[in-house]
Structures are given as structure tokens and as C-alpha cells.
Amino acid sequence: MKISMVLEVLFLTGMVILVVDVSPYFGAIGLIVTSLVGCFMIMMVGNSFLSLSLLLIYLGGMMVVFSYCTALVLDMYPSIIVKELLMKLVLGILMVLGLEMIIFSEDGIHGFKTLGEEMVDFGFVGAGALYGNSWLLVIFGAIGLFLMLLVVLEITRSVERGAYRVI
């Protein structure tokens, strides 16, 4: 059993857990599993810096903010109907197994080959390309991120109102 096969099955399983609509708590768990497996897959093709930045920014930044906002809107005890959950999970896992049979069949869809034993870390090569050729894109990314701060304040009208809820 090759390790790339296991990783791809885990990636798709994490996505299925995300889509199955029990409660957003379980959706967040599926997203965390998917991003961890995706980090490992990116590391295997030799791009370790990108995997690190995915972990830091995606899991350490965006997931934390998502969980804070989840705590604001969700109920403490989600009601889980076991029969519906089992039906959806079984359907999802069957779908994942069917997709894997298509990917790994002999005359199925062929993809790119994995990188061999070359010891080049593409992340640090890409850092040169980031600041050399595409410096304007970096500047526009920074402007977009700064604009997001102002957009957040404007949509919720927090400048006029103040506290989150009036109890």
C-alpha cells in the first residue's frame, strides 16, 4: 500500500466529513484533518516552506477565528440523529472508495509523477520569485489585507454601535 494512496484517501475522507451536515463542529474537524493531510502531501513533493505557511496561516489563523465565531452563534449541545449521520457517512465513504478506484485503476486517469530524490526545496526558490518578479502582487496582497480591516468595520457598523449584543 503506497503512502500516497493512503494520503489521498484521507484527504477525500476529510472533505466528506466537512460536507456531511451534522453540525459545524464536525465540519471544522473535517477541515482540520484535510489541511493536515494536505500539508503532508505538499511536504512530500518537496515544498516544505509552503506546508509550514499553510499550517501557520490556515490552521493557526483562520481556524482559530472560525472557532471563536462558532462559539458566538452555535448552541452548546448539537442534536445528532444517529440514523441520518450513519446513512450520510456510509454514502460518503462509498463515494470516496469509488473515486479512489477510478484514480488508481490501471487505465484510469493518469496524473503527474511525484518528484524524485532531488533535494531542492521549492519554497525557498519561490521566495526569490515572490520578491523578484511579482513584487507588485505582494504589495496588492498587503493592500487587500489592510482593506479587509476597514471592510469588517463597515459591514457590521461597529464604529457606531459598539458591543456585540444588547442583552
Add this chain to the structure above:
Amino acid sequence: MNPTTFIFSFTIAMAGLAIYQTHLLSLFLCLEGMALSVFCLMASSSSSSFVISTIPMPLIMLTFSVCEAGLSLVLMVSMARTHHNDLMSSLTLLKC
């Protein structure tokens, strides 16, 4: 890495976005799943080819995906302000 896996996972997350979920937050989590699968697709296919200027592409995409996540959370918070929950069944225009 096989790009077929990431295309399949993008389609699965898009199906999750099209389903009538119970909470609005589940839709935004599926949106993040789509962005994650596109990120992994870009990362794996830029490592297979030897064109250097495609290597920072996933990092730039992550920057704009963070902006998108911030927007979606702001929409959820303003929905919690007006409707006091984020259930999809309260997004109705009927008055009776």
C-alpha cells in the same frame, strides 16, 4: 501528487456548498474547503513543473483566501446580530 484527487475534493466541497445546510457557517466551511483544495492543487502542480514563477502562486492565493474568510465571518456575525442565530431557515422574506 495526483491532481485528480484535488479536483475531486473541490467538487465534493462545491457539492457541500450547493446543499441546503442547516447552518450558514457550514457553507463558509465548505468555501474554505474549496480554497484549500485549490491551494494544494497549485502547490503540487507547481512543484512538478520547473517554471519558477508559478511557485509563489499558492501563497498569493492564500492571502486572498484569508480576505474571503474574513468577509464570510463578518456576514455571519451581522446575521447573528439581526436574526440572533445563523440558521438558514431564518433567511426568509415571508411576512405572515
